[in-house]
Amino acid sequence: MVVALLTDFGSKDGFVGAVKGVILSFNPSATLVDITHEVEPFNILEGSLILKAHYRYFPKGTIFLCVVDPGVGSERKALALTGGDYTFVGPDNGIFDLVVQDLENSVRVFSIENPKFMLPRINSTFHGRDVFAPAVGLLSRGLPPQELGPEINYTKRLNFPAIEKQGRFLVGEIIYFDRFGNAITNIPCGEYKRALFRDLDLRIVDHFLQGKEGELCCVCGSFGFLEIFVREASAKDMYGIVKGEKIKVELIS
Amino acid sequence: MVVALLTDFGSKDGFVGAVKGVILSFNPSATLVDITHEVEPFNILEGSLILKAHYRYFPKGTIFLCVVDPGVGSERKALALTGGDYTFVGPDNGIFDLVVQDLENSVRVFSIENPKFMLPRINSTFHGRDVFAPAVGLLSRGLPPQELGPEINYTKRLNFPAIEKQGRFLVGEIIYFDRFGNAITNIPCGEYKRALFRDLDLRIVDHFLQGKEGELCCVCGSFGFLEIFVREASAKDMYGIVKGEKIKVELIS
Amino acid sequence: MVVALLTDFGSKDGFVGAVKGVILSFNPSATLVDITHEVEPFNILEGSLILKAHYRYFPKGTIFLCVVDPGVGSERKALALTGGDYTFVGPDNGIFDLVVQDLENSVRVFSIENPKFMLPRINSTFHGRDVFAPAVGLLSRGLPPQELGPEINYTKRLNFPAIEKQGRFLVGEIIYFDRFGNAITNIPCGEYKRALFRDLDLRIVDHFLQGKEGELCCVCGSFGFLEIFVREASAKDMYGIVKGEKIKVELIS
Numbered sequence: 001m002v003v004a005l006l007t008d009f010g011s012k013d014g015f016v017g018a019v020k021g022v023i024l025s026f027n028p029s030a031t032l033v034d035i036t037h038e039v040e041p042f043n044i045l046e047g048s049l050i051l052k053a054h055y056r057y058f059p060k061g062t063i064f065l066c067v068v069d070p071g072v073g074s075e076r077k078a079l080a081l082t083g084g085d086y087t088f089v090g091p092d093n094g095i096f097d098l099v100v101q102d103l104e105n106s107v108r109v110f111s112i113e114n115p116k117f118m119l120p121r122i123n124s125t126f127h128g129r130d131v132f133a134p135a136v137g138l139l140s141r142g143l144p145p146q147e148l149g150p151e152i153n154y155t156k157r158l159n160f161p162a163i164e165k166q167g168r169f170l171v172g173e174i175i176y177f178d179r180f181g182n183a184i185t186n187i188p189c190g191e192y193k194r195a196l197f198r199d200l201d202l203r204i205v206d207h208f209l210q211g212k213e214g215e216l217c218c219v220c221g222s223f224g225f226l227e228i229f230v231r232e233a234s235a236k237d238m239y240g241i242v243k244g245e246k247i248k249v250e251l252i253s
Numbered sequence: 254m255v256v257a258l259l260t261d262f263g264s265k266d267g268f269v270g271a272v273k274g275v276i277l278s279f280n281p282s283a284t285l286v287d288i289t290h291e292v293e294p295f296n297i298l299e300g301s302l303i304l305k306a307h308y309r310y311f312p313k314g315t316i317f318l319c320v321v322d323p324g325v326g327s328e329r330k331a332l333a334l335t336g337g338d339y340t341f342v343g344p345d346n347g348i349f350d351l352v353v354q355d356l357e358n359s360v361r362v363f364s365i366e367n368p369k370f371m372l373p374r375i376n377s378t379f380h381g382r383d384v385f386a387p388a389v390g391l392l393s394r395g396l397p398p399q400e401l402g403p404e405i406n407y408t409k410r411l412n413f414p415a416i417e418k419q420g421r422f423l424v425g426e427i428i429y430f431d432r433f434g435n436a437i438t439n440i441p442c443g444e445y446k447r448a449l450f451r452d453l454d455l456r457i458v459d460h461f462l463q464g465k466e467g468e469l470c471c472v473c474g475s476f477g478f479l480e481i482f483v484r485e486a487s488a489k490d491m492y493g494i495v496k497g498e499k500i501k502v503e504l505i506s
Numbered sequence: 507m508v509v510a511l512l513t514d515f516g517s518k519d520g521f522v523g524a525v526k527g528v529i530l531s532f533n534p535s536a537t538l539v540d541i542t543h544e545v546e547p548f549n550i551l552e553g554s555l556i557l558k559a560h561y562r563y564f565p566k567g568t569i570f571l572c573v574v575d576p577g578v579g580s581e582r583k584a585l586a587l588t589g590g591d592y593t594f595v596g597p598d599n600g601i602f603d604l605v606v607q608d609l610e611n612s613v614r615v616f617s618i619e620n621p622k623f624m625l626p627r628i629n630s631t632f633h634g635r636d637v638f639a640p641a642v643g644l645l646s647r648g649l650p651p652q653e654l655g656p657e658i659n660y661t662k663r664l665n666f667p668a669i670e671k672q673g674r675f676l677v678g679e680i681i682y683f684d685r686f687g688n689a690i691t692n693i694p695c696g697e698y699k700r701a702l703f704r705d706l707d708l709r710i711v712d713h714f715l716q717g718k719e720g721e722l723c724c725v726c727g728s729f730g731f732l733e734i735f736v737r738e739a740s741a742k743d744m745y746g747i748v749k750g751e752k753i754k755v756e757l758i759s
Contacts (some may be wrong), residue, residue: 002530004523010432011264011517014303015475017257017288021311024255024284031530032286035523041433041483050520057635058527059534070485070578073460124460126475129310178546179516206629207579222521222632232576244439263685264517267556268728270510270541275507276539281565285539294686295738323738328715355755377713380727382563
């Protein structure tokens, strides 16, 4: 069974190792895969977005452990969600908003409350290790999620920037930068007549090499959204793009 | 069998991949888990601390390969330690001081000397790959550690900062910063009346959200020590904390 | 079957996770090992060098997925190479030049063209996930590489800096810096009388601790090349070394 991990723990302090140690203590045959541990600290929205971009590429049955958790130890619930042949485990703080939106009708949500399925001593700063990891280990061995605690309703918690329709245009914004400095928008891939950004009319191209040196272009990117790029360079650095900047695309029909 | 790796090799150069390639050449069914490869270069004490913080969360039987090794190729010995149902492999430079202190009576130490269990060509700059990885691969397949070389005594090599009792107070210091900028002290978690840092009387709280915005607080942290934090921010950056700064806690009774 | 991954995807955005999800969807029992994902963006030569340094340490049969791919989505071919009991999958842009040079006579090259072995929807910015990962998953389950597409000839594409023989001397240059700040040259390890760098006559030593504090020395390094180092410090930072700087060694006989 694949267990995929997404956190803001970073790679230096060994926190991810401890989480994996606990999962393997409960299920020695789990296959562990890292999605990322470099989510900006406390940035739930960013974690939510990266999860949304990639989860569908994992095998059916994959369990996702997602911990960006500034409220660890407080009254916020711990969740196990099922939906679309996947299971998601993590804090009730919005990190699952985008996948719940994707999978809406199939989603069931359970509040992890049964101390029988947690480590005997719970540190209030590290539920990833002491609460979530045991749940994930046991789920990956076949524990039904309803054993973990009562079924509840999902409550959305993030204000994910929405796109707006203005006549023949969609207006969106820059929501993320990837490692290459590509500026990812919240406008889904699709057929558009043109893209307007700042005072520029950007070419929408099929792949990166169609951009000219230094030219700001648009492409359907790896996150499933339109993204702004410069060929073999960082659009972010070269043009000083910042999150929240608007982009406008004209619909074909 | 789980093999957990802790090094200062970083993630860019491929050194960790080569080590894993060798381990899997000796034992294709080993389960490899990274603790960290981002130990500050040559910082044995930091490696020792991260190992100590997390090793108990791994399954019994786990083999830890720990390589922070500025003396690679010199006369320093190569060690395989057993204790507490774990095995530890790495250089004889103090990196195991803290786990040996933890596991004291159960520890046995072997000096890895038998060239039969090393790669045929040993590069004097990369024993992680050429000496330690073969040993780990073979141990994970059941080779008894005494086959690797003679049993020896363990010699402590680090001066890990000690806490000091002054009447009703314990005096410790900042020894590490985690990725979130939390300042980890060498004072073990416990019940304390108050914590004094610089000229501040810090609140000792149960979890991060009990801190107020910008307030420096204390909590029992993920390393098992008291740590100083600022809610959803970096205590290190916001207050310019440096390693070695003193902290004083008052005992309850 | 071991699948080893080398990319310039970085560790933050989740791209590597998506690639692994796809591989595991095709072959749930693949053993995934990261070589690096921190190749400098678009730096094919650097990826080529790191692959060359480490691939021989992996078990026979290992499949290497290597994606540094600024031309993704363009007309550049997708390759599966076999040679020396290994398989290599990635773009036709020179990333395999150095291993092909190593394995020359045993190498066979296939152009991945059969859409039956790709994801149904191919994003032109992410062939790592949509084209290469399915191929790797299937190859690791035993698909013969000729099923992927026609056999072709390999074309070298990089200008890897060559060493030059000048009488009793070899002249090479700095080609890479590792995480410790060691300056790796393109001069293969061997017996040399002396090493000349800038106006210095560098000692060639057996291991790092033979260097004195602050002294620039030479050693046979972990990449299999001579490297310039400073004991427990960064030669790069301490001496401001840059890529392309020349180094000259005198042959013994």
